[in-house]
Amino acid sequence: MAAATPQVSLRATGSLRRRRIVNKIMEGVGTAAALLAVAVLVVVTVSVAVRAAPALSWDFLTQPPNLFGGPGGGISSAIIGSALIVGMATALALPVGVLIAIYLTEFAPRAVAAPIQLALDVLNGLPTIVVGIFVYGILVIGHLQSAYAGAVALSIVMLPLVSRAAQETLLLVPSALREASLALGVSRWRTVVGVILPTTFGGIMTGAVLAVARAAGETAPLLFTCSIFSPDVSTDVTKALPNIPVLIFTYSEQPDPALHEQAWGAALVLMVFVLVASLGAKALLARSRRKLGR
Amino acid sequence: MMNDNVTIPVDVAPVEIAQERGAPETAQREVVFDVRDLGVHYGSTTAISGVNLEIYRNLITAMIGPSGCGKSTFIRCLNRMNDLVPSARVTGNLMYRGQDIYGEGVDPVAVRRQIGMVFQRPNPFPKSIYDNVAWGPRVLGLKKRLDERVEKALRGAALWEEVKDRLKRSALSLSGGQQQRLCIARAIAIEPDVLLLDEPASALDPIATAAIEELMHDLKRDYTIVIVTHNMQQAARVADMTAFFSLEVDESHRSGVLVEYDNTDRLFTNPSDKRTEDYVTGRFG
Amino acid sequence: MITAVAAFGSVFLLGWIVWKVINLAWPAIDKYGLAFITEDTWDPVKRTFGALPFIYGTAVSSLIALVIATPLAIGIALWLTELAPRGVRGIVGSLVEVLAAIPSVVLGLWGILVLGPFLAQHLEPWLHEHLGFIPIFGPPSPTGTGLFTAGLILTIMVVPIVASICRELFLQVPNELEEGALALGSTRWEMVRGVILPATRTGIAAAIILGLGRALGEAIAVTQVIGGGTQISSNIFGPSDTLASKIAASYQGADPIEQSSLLYLAAILLVIGLIANFGAQIIVRRFDPLRDAH
Numbered sequence: 115m116a117a118a119t120p121q122v123s124l125r126a127t128g129s130l131r132r133r134r135i136v137n138k139i140m141e142g143v144g145t146a147a148a149l150l151a152v153a154v155l156v157v158v159t160v161s162v163a164v165r166a167a168p169a170l171s172w173d174f175l176t177q178p179p180n181l182f183g184g185p186g187g188g189i190s191s192a193i194i195g196s197a198l199i200v201g202m203a204t205a206l207a208l209p210v211g212v213l214i215a216i217y218l219t220e221f222a223p224r225a226v227a228a229p230i231q232l233a234l235d236v237l238n239g240l241p242t243i244v245v246g247i248f249v250y251g252i253l254v255i256g257h258l259q260s261a262y263a264g265a266v267a268l269s270i271v272m273l274p275l276v277s278r279a280a281q282e283t284l285l286l287v288p289s290a291l292r293e294a295s296l297a298l299g300v301s302r303w304r305t306v307v308g309v310i311l312p313t314t315f316g317g318i319m320t321g322a323v324l325a326v327a328r329a330a331g332e333t334a335p336l337l338f339t340c341s342i343f344s345p346d347v348s349t350d351v352t353k354a355l356p357n358i359p360v361l362i363f364t365y366s367e368q369p370d371p372a373l374h375e376q377a378w379g380a381a382l383v384l385m386v387f388v389l390v391a392s393l394g395a396k397a398l399l400a401r402s403r404r405k406l407g408r
Numbered sequence: 409m410m411n412d413n414v415t416i417p418v419d420v421a422p423v424e425i426a427q428e429r430g431a432p433e434t435a436q437r438e439v440v441f442d443v444r445d446l447g448v449h450y451g452s453t454t455a456i457s458g459v460n461l462e463i464y465r466n467l468i469t470a471m472i473g474p475s476g477c478g479k480s481t482f483i484r485c486l487n488r489m490n491d492l493v494p495s496a497r498v499t500g501n502l503m504y505r506g507q508d509i510y511g512e513g514v515d516p517v518a519v520r521r522q523i524g525m526v527f528q529r530p531n532p533f534p535k536s537i538y539d540n541v542a543w544g545p546r547v548l549g550l551k552k553r554l555d556e557r558v559e560k561a562l563r564g565a566a567l568w569e570e571v572k573d574r575l576k577r578s579a580l581s582l583s584g585g586q587q588q589r590l591c592i593a594r595a596i597a598i599e600p601d602v603l604l605l606d607e608p609a610s611a612l613d614p615i616a617t618a619a620i621e622e623l624m625h626d627l628k629r630d631y632t633i634v635i636v637t638h639n640m641q642q643a644a645r646v647a648d649m650t651a652f653f654s655l656e657v658d659e660s661h662r663s664g665v666l667v668e669y670d671n672t673d674r675l676f677t678n679p680s681d682k683r684t685e686d687y688v689t690g691r692f693g
Numbered sequence: 694m695i696t697a698v699a700a701f702g703s704v705f706l707l708g709w710i711v712w713k714v715i716n717l718a719w720p721a722i723d724k725y726g727l728a729f730i731t732e733d734t735w736d737p738v739k740r741t742f743g744a745l746p747f748i749y750g751t752a753v754s755s756l757i758a759l760v761i762a763t764p765l766a767i768g769i770a771l772w773l774t775e776l777a778p779r780g781v782r783g784i785v786g787s788l789v790e791v792l793a794a795i796p797s798v799v800l801g802l803w804g805i806l807v808l809g810p811f812l813a814q815h816l817e818p819w820l821h822e823h824l825g826f827i828p829i830f831g832p833p834s835p836t837g838t839g840l841f842t843a844g845l846i847l848t849i850m851v852v853p854i855v856a857s858i859c860r861e862l863f864l865q866v867p868n869e870l871e872e873g874a875l876a877l878g879s880t881r882w883e884m885v886r887g888v889i890l891p892a893t894r895t896g897i898a899a900a901i902i903l904g905l906g907r908a909l910g911e912a913i914a915v916t917q918v919i920g921g922g923t924q925i926s927s928n929i930f931g932p933s934d935t936l937a938s939k940i941a942a943s944y945q946g947a948d949p950i951e952q953s954s955l956l957y958l959a960a961i962l963l964v965i966g967l968i969a970n971f972g973a974q975i976i977v978r979r980f981d982p983l984r985d986a987h
Contacts, residue, residue: 122522122601124507126515129549134515137880144776147768148785151856154849155792161807162799210699217696232974233704239903239970240710241910243937244963247956248710251717270710273703331796333913337941359798359913366802366917374806381799392794393787489876494779521878531869534892543887544877591873598877 162382169379179345179356179376189380191347195261195355199340200330202265202351203272208322210269211276218277219284220306238274243334245270250338259354264340271332272325279321279399283314320395327391331384333359358384437464440602440632441486446500447663448481448490454663455481459500461651461669468624468633470647470672472640473687477653478664479636483604485509486634487523488516505601521548524595528607530587532579532594537571540579540590544598557597564630565593566623585616592623596631603627605635609642621646640688643672650675652684711963718960721953729957735923735939737947742954744936744961749925750840751935751965754915755908757844762851763901769852770859771885786860793853801917804846809837809918817841817930831928838920840933846914851904858900862893895976902973910966912937936962 126134173188180187214234218227249267253260287310295305311318336357341364343354358380365377441463448455456478463469471479481490488509490496502509509519532540541558550557558575562568567589571582579590588608595603605624609617624633624646637643643650651669655662668675668684679685715722721729725742732743773786817833824830834842866889874884890897912935920932921942934942936958944955 122505122518124504124509124511124514124518124522126513126518130515130518130521133880133883134517137882140882140885141776144768144772147765148772148777148789150765151769151792151852152785152788155788155795158795158800158803158849161803165806210702213696213699214703217694217700221694221696222700230700230704232971232978233707235974236967236970237703237707239906239910239966239973241912241937241962241966243910243912243940244714244959244966245710247717247940247959248713251713270706277703327794331794331798333796333798334937334941337912338944342945359796362798362802363913363917366798366805377802378806381796381802384796385799388794388796389791392791396787396790487876489872492872492875517878517880519878520876524878525876527869527873527876529869531867531873533870533873533888543874544879547877547879547883547887594873594877600878 159385162378162385165375166378166382169375170382174376174379175383178347187376189358189361189376189383191345192356192358192361192380193383194347194349195343196330196357196359198349198351198355199261199264199268199336199357200326202262203268203329204322204326206265206269207272207276207325211273211325212280212318214273214277215280215284216306216311219281220302220310234274234277237270238278241334242271242332243337246335246338249335254339259338259340259342261340261351261353261355264336264354264357265351267335267339268329268332271335272329275325275328276318276321279324280314280318283317283321284310286317287313316401317399320398323391323395323398327388327395330391331359331388333363336360337363437467439463440465440505441634442501442503442506444501444503446482446485446498446502448478448485449497449499450493451495454661456653456664456666459666461666463632463634464649465632466628466630467648468628468635468646469649469651470643471634471636471651471653472638472643473653473664473667474655475638476664477655479653480606481664482653483525483606483634483636486602486604487525488519489525491516521598522600523602523604524598524600525604525606526588526591526595526608529611530584530591532582532587532590534578534580536576537579537582537590538575541593541597544594548598550598561593561597562590564596564627565589566619566626567593583616585612585619588612588616588620589623592620592627596627600631602632602634605633607636607638610638617642640676644676647672652679652681652687654683654687711967714956714963715960718953718956721957722960725954725957729954730961733925735954737951740950742951742957744958746923746925747934747936747939747958748961750843750919750922750933750939751909751937751962753840753929753933754843754847754919754935755905757841757929758847758851758908759901759905761844761848762855762904765848766852766855766900766904767859767897769856770863771889773856773860774863775881775885775889786857789853789856792849793857795849797850797911797914798917800846800849801914804842804914804918805838808845809842811837812842812845813837821930828927829929831926831930834920834930834932836920838918838932839930840919841929843915843919843933843935843938844929846918847908847911850911850914851908854907855900855904858903859893859897862896862900863889866892899973899977902969902976906966906969906973909935909969910937910962911935912941916941936965 175188175193176190177188178191179189218230222230246267249263253263253266291309292305295309336359340354340357341360343356345356348355362377362380362384365373439462443459443461446459447457459482471482473479484490485498485502490498498510508514533543538558541561542554545551545554545557559568562571567586570586579587582590609620612620621642627633635647648671649669650672652667652675653664654667656665668679668681675684676688679688729742730744730748733745734741734743735746769789773782777785813834813836820830821833870888870892871884874888879887915935916938919934919938921934922932923934940955940958943951947955
């Protein structure tokens, strides 16, 4: 090398300037994409809120729809119906999902856990209308639609979600805890029930809440199992009960603007429920993760 | 170029190793880095402060000292890698060949083009060996005679003979020592001016370490080398100049400081500062 | 061990669903055979039924969604992991996830009553006027319902899924690889293009397929906005139907023969959905260039 090397510029010149410009452009593209996503969210939320406003009233939430589908009336029957259907679905999906999660994290050998996990992941992605048709095939054909058929359909949709959330929570439990219990001679099963489950209770509950938030908005599974109903307030789960998603769907397909207004109102109620549940659950999940020290 | 006969003197005191070297002539040497009163702060914590030294061309300059006294922080200022830490603030003056590295309008990308870095743990890209070395030149637009450039870099890193028949294989199939030499090849493929080595051999076994050290003697012909090491013997073996960092703690603050900077043999055989003497004779740290 | 029963039960459930849906479709499969898949007429009056128009609708609406959603989602994920200022990162990330939580029936309602009119009055005429020489941009839809609208609604659903998977992927790229690239004097974008994207390309592919699975299976929002056509046409503004949306739209009030044809559609949808889901899962499990990097 020469005794004194020539000066090299540390500024952006020539080809570096070009590369810098490309860099800036791509940064702009990324920012634009993020802004677009937020903008869409804001637009949709504001649309729903603005158009739902005229429909909202105390009556709206506490009265059933008008007898002949005219203006006035509310969605109380649908709220009650949804609560019952989703409640039953949770009662089915939660215990089964937790049991599956326990098996996969505590007992299953790797070769067995893998295909089961695969099946659950595939189940998670199945078109929900196909799930509805399945339940229609096993529970509705030969009988009538019912709220409990709808619940079964929703529970199938919820199952992989509950299972995954429970698994993640179980995996957060430090293995030192398990080992300490087993070292004391406590059986595997007792360890799970007595030591591990109590610490994961919060995480599993928040997973359940997330699954509920998802299930509350599902329409397709209910189309074939719980969509033909009378608008009266009822709690008879052997019959099809009105529910929020199908109500929104049905009203949205009608030309009557009064029904559209009610659809917006119901949509707002549903969105508020789903968002509060989702965000609340995620915040709780983050907190329980911090508590377990991970 | 893997020399199986290299013995690693682990019990020999750095003093004795250093005595075998001569003193480099720094008076006529070009100053590559001129550091004046450099300080680095992360938020309200001070990592290093008041660092003054000059780094000379085509010499190997080592930074030694106990853990946590800011050696890596210092070296990362030289190629503006500290920019990647959001809370980092640099004070003082850092001149590279007469230009202020942190000056107005200076592009860190241009800085890093001249001042390359090899990290503590080898970090090859999950690509082929060839693509790892070729990546830098391609990004810079140096696409002509790429094959030659890659070969030259791999030879410069003493790796060519071992990989010339498997350039298309994944870089991750190499051993740790080979991966680190690949990272060196990757760095020199873009022909920088300076090479910063942040504890390059600390994750390697003794034989791989010896290979890297031998490599450095050859590399200093073409590059100015600054190396951080926690291994005193290594500094004594390879470095022409050595800087000793230590931690200074008083009631109001603690920060890393440069205690002494001198020819390696003088630093180890006849240190001017008592702290240096304590460290190199093993009395602490 | 009841946990094992629950776990194996979920695999059994998946199998049962597949079996039952095909079983329900069997009368039509038996009657029409595989020619059903290539038959392009669906006419209940003439008793001719074929799946091709709906396979076409499914393919085109999903394609529109993927083409728009993929770059958007990758851009959002990159922005969240590389560009966003620390404080904003979490908020925008949560907002994107909230987008995923919007129930599809609400998006469909918004699609009919807000997006549709906007498209009909502004975007579609503009596209037809300026790009009408390309057959896909034919005459605009008067109501704003159609294949294009469905594609846009599906885009809104797919973006959060792909974005959150990609975000996880990008976060997993070791910091040392990023530093290594930057230390060679590359710009941030060059580092992203040269190191992050190639290292995560398999995961990105899987994310896209998962998004595709979501788009394929969506029945409700699509049926609300797609306009219910049975013709194959190159004009994306025209009415159409997908496999899922046709089933949702026509099931009530269909006579037994049409019903069994709809069930045949469901079986086809199931098979496509399974292929997409299994495909995504297997890609994730098999090919991962980053796996050896640790």
